[in-house]
Amino acid sequence: MSLATASRVLNGSTRKVAESYRERVDAAAEKLGYTANLSAQATARGTSAIVALLVADIGDVSFGQLASGVVRGAEEAGFVVTIADTDRDPERELRLVRTMRGQRPRGLILGVARNAGSDSAGLQNELTALAAVGCHIVVLGEGEPGQRSISLGNRVGAESLGTELAQLGYRDAVVVGGLEGLRASDDRIDGFTAGFTAGGGTVAAVRHGATTREAGYAAARQLLADGLPEGTLLFGISDVVAAGIASAVRDAGREVGADIAVAGFDDIPTSRDIGPGLTTVRAPFAALGHRALRAAVETDWQPDADPPLTLDVVVRGSTPRRST
Amino acid sequence: MSLATASRVLNGSTRKVAESYRERVDAAAEKLGYTANLSAQATARGTSAIVALLVADIGDVSFGQLASGVVRGAEEAGFVVTIADTDRDPERELRLVRTMRGQRPRGLILGVARNAGSDSAGLQNELTALAAVGCHIVVLGEGEPGQRSISLGNRVGAESLGTELAQLGYRDAVVVGGLEGLRASDDRIDGFTAGFTAGGGTVAAVRHGATTREAGYAAARQLLADGLPEGTLLFGISDVVAAGIASAVRDAGREVGADIAVAGFDDIPTSRDIGPGLTTVRAPFAALGHRALRAAVETDWQPDADPPLTLDVVVRGSTPRRST
DNA sequence: TTGTACGCGTTATCAC
DNA sequence: GTGATAACGCGTACAA
Numbered sequence: 001m002s003l004a005t006a007s008r009v010l011n012g013s014t015r016k017v018a019e020s021y022r023e024r025v026d027a028a029a030e031k032l033g034y035t036a037n038l039s040a041q042a043t044a045r046g047t048s049a050i051v052a053l054l055v056a057d058i059g060d061v062s063f064g065q066l067a068s069g070v071v072r073g074a075e076e077a078g079f080v081v082t083i084a085d086t087d088r089d090p091e092r093e094l095r096l097v098r099t100m101r102g103q104r105p106r107g108l109i110l111g112v113a114r115n116a117g118s119d120s121a122g123l124q125n126e127l128t129a130l131a132a133v134g135c136h137i138v139v140l141g142e143g144e145p146g147q148r149s150i151s152l153g154n155r156v157g158a159e160s161l162g163t164e165l166a167q168l169g170y171r172d173a174v175v176v177g178g179l180e181g182l183r184a185s186d187d188r189i190d191g192f193t194a195g196f197t198a199g200g201g202t203v204a205a206v207r208h209g210a211t212t213r214e215a216g217y218a219a220a221r222q223l224l225a226d227g228l229p230e231g232t233l234l235f236g237i238s239d240v241v242a243a244g245i246a247s248a249v250r251d252a253g254r255e256v257g258a259d260i261a262v263a264g265f266d267d268i269p270t271s272r273d274i275g276p277g278l279t280t281v282r283a284p285f286a287a288l289g290h291r292a293l294r295a296a297v298e299t300d301w302q303p304d305a306d307p308p309l310t311l312d313v314v315v316r317g318s319t320p321r322r323s324t
Numbered sequence: 325m326s327l328a329t330a331s332r333v334l335n336g337s338t339r340k341v342a343e344s345y346r347e348r349v350d351a352a353a354e355k356l357g358y359t360a361n362l363s364a365q366a367t368a369r370g371t372s373a374i375v376a377l378l379v380a381d382i383g384d385v386s387f388g389q390l391a392s393g394v395v396r397g398a399e400e401a402g403f404v405v406t407i408a409d410t411d412r413d414p415e416r417e418l419r420l421v422r423t424m425r426g427q428r429p430r431g432l433i434l435g436v437a438r439n440a441g442s443d444s445a446g447l448q449n450e451l452t453a454l455a456a457v458g459c460h461i462v463v464l465g466e467g468e469p470g471q472r473s474i475s476l477g478n479r480v481g482a483e484s485l486g487t488e489l490a491q492l493g494y495r496d497a498v499v500v501g502g503l504e505g506l507r508a509s510d511d512r513i514d515g516f517t518a519g520f521t522a523g524g525g526t527v528a529a530v531r532h533g534a535t536t537r538e539a540g541y542a543a544a545r546q547l548l549a550d551g552l553p554e555g556t557l558l559f560g561i562s563d564v565v566a567a568g569i570a571s572a573v574r575d576a577g578r579e580v581g582a583d584i585a586v587a588g589f590d591d592i593p594t595s596r597d598i599g600p601g602l603t604t605v606r607a608p609f610a611a612l613g614h615r616a617l618r619a620a621v622e623t624d625w626q627p628d629a630d631p632p633l634t635l636d637v638v639v640r641g642s643t644p645r646r647s648t
Numbered sequence: 649t650t651g652t653a654c655g656c657g658t659t660a661t662c663a664c
Numbered sequence: 665g666t667g668a669t670a671a672c673g674c675g676t677a678c679a680a
């Protein structure tokens with residue numbers, strides 16, 4: 001029989017093929033261990049079954065969750081995922097987007113935290129070039145108009161946390177971490193402040209800084225040295241930062257929880273083991289990744305088709321109820 | 325000018341091209357924002373610039389480190405990395421290897437912990453089929469003959485830990501976690517036992533179990549209920565397991581460190597924040613990933629060209645020096 | 649429904 | 665050194 005017939009049965013063509021042929025083809029394919037050459041398919045079709053995932057730092061603890069969701073969704077949809085790491089270097093980011101473009105991917109997921117409006121023109125060009133060839137650009141967080149964007153819900157999650165902690169009796173808080181102008185952290189700061197103030201609390205200060213354990217430690221150390229009244233709440237912009245804070249508190253001879261309260265954001269796998277158990281907000285990165293993938297592959301995708309992701313506050317020992 | 329000439333300058337062909345042409349081509353490529361179509365290149369060349377990475381569980385904390393090393397190496401070598409997650413399901417693993425084969429990758433990195441000799445015939449067929457088309461199979465851990473394998477050094481790392489802890493004055497230990505027959509955990513158990521016994525200690529028991537926080541918690545809880553003398557050392561097969569152990573110790577009203585000592589393996593990012601700081605062995609997953617990638621792309625690769633990876637013991641508060 | 653023939657974007661072989 | 669041209673493996677009009 002002809003190659004065309006075989007091709008028709010192997011790829012899910014709309015065309016009908018006689019059952020007898022179909023069986024023979026399937027049998028032969030099975031026996032020979034045939035697997036379609038994806039590259040050749042891609043050249044012929046003009047579009048590949050690839051979704052590219054570009055993140056700022058693969059080593060980040062939350063990345064695994066995100067990637068997990070993306071990969072799971074990809075398998076469901078019959079796509080392959082390629083990953084790259086910008087290492088927070090805009091130049092490298094540009095180069096990588098260009099490399100990814102070489103794959104003619106169906107979608108590109110951008111998990112690169114960025115300062116508002118700081119995108120280089122080169123990157124925007126590259127992105128529009130990609131979009132022009134039918135690649136769906138989906139940015140995690142807030143994207144430019146014309147791009148598909150999907151966000152975690154940092155603001156509302158942090159707001160819930162603020163509310164909850166105010167209800168637990170906390171009145172004075174300091175926010176630690178988050179680079180100024182970074183959308184994701186600004187949202188967390190704003191949300192927390194809103195919730196906490198609405199509950200009757202006061203955010204005394206915001207100590208901006210990198211989202212690292214070291215930065216959290218250093219900031220908390222300074223705060224403690226300057227004198228921090230008992231019952232003060234230290235809100236780390238992420239669990240990693242909060243871990244640093246908790247460590248600094250202990251090193252200063254204070255007790256996490258009863259003396260100085262600490263809260264974080266993300267609920268990384270080990271946050272329950274930090275200090276007396278870290279109060280935090282569970283950020284559903286896996287679900288985010290899953291949605292991102294769907295946004296990357298679906299032909300028609302609606303911005304608000306899905307309900308917002310739910311971010312649950314999880315209260316642990318680091319913020320016990322404060323008896324007034 | 326001809327397409328051939330253009331092709332010659334764009335891809336790193338060995339052939340020489342006049343400087344004048346070269347400049348014109350580069351200029352045009354720049355202006356048009358041209359990027360080579362990797363799929364087409366792959367079909368034409370018969371081999372792609374792809375390395376596939378298959379792991380048991382992307383969500384695993386150590387995966388990020390591994391992936392980081394792989395991706396970094398890939399960028400250096402001009403390769404693209406595709407990832408997939410077997411979710412510890414052999415059937416899915418088979419399907420995924422087949423999918424990856426569709427990409428005709430230059431290499432396949434298998435980070436799937438497996439029971440010794442439990443590979444399905446189907447998988448082996450698939451793997452040899454892949455190898456037949458020039459794909460380098462590199463397995464993390466111990467591989468079959470003919471495959472490129474590269475291991476972390478679980479045994480020697482655990483042995484160092486055992487030695488160190490014996491020197492710190494510990495005499496009685498119980499090992500927790502690790503599925504029986506799993507090479508990686510068996511190596512850790514054997515290595516630890518060897519080091520600890522050589523130092524004068526005794527491994528009273530090995531409690532096999534899953535490599536999860538829950539399993540660690542449950543096992544430790546049981547041990548504590550059965551009565552555990554002060555100064556006993558609980559060695560968790562991984563930091564995640566150790567975290568569970570530490571939690572169980574605290575929940576039982578005992579103190580981690582002074583009362584019951586706990587040690588782990590991996591040195592995950594947050595292990596210093598677990599309890600009073602978790603004593604563990606730093607497992608260089610990033611370096612492992614980097615080496616794995618090189619093994620996946622290099623034409624001629626020698627098994628023992630690189631020196632063994634170094635696994636440093638890091639002693640923290642969970643195992644203070646024991647005064648006799 | 650099935651087969652033929654061409655095109656996808658690129659590389660490689662061969663003459664020039 | 666350069667330019668035609670035949671592959672590469674597959675999808676798909678179009679004709680049969």
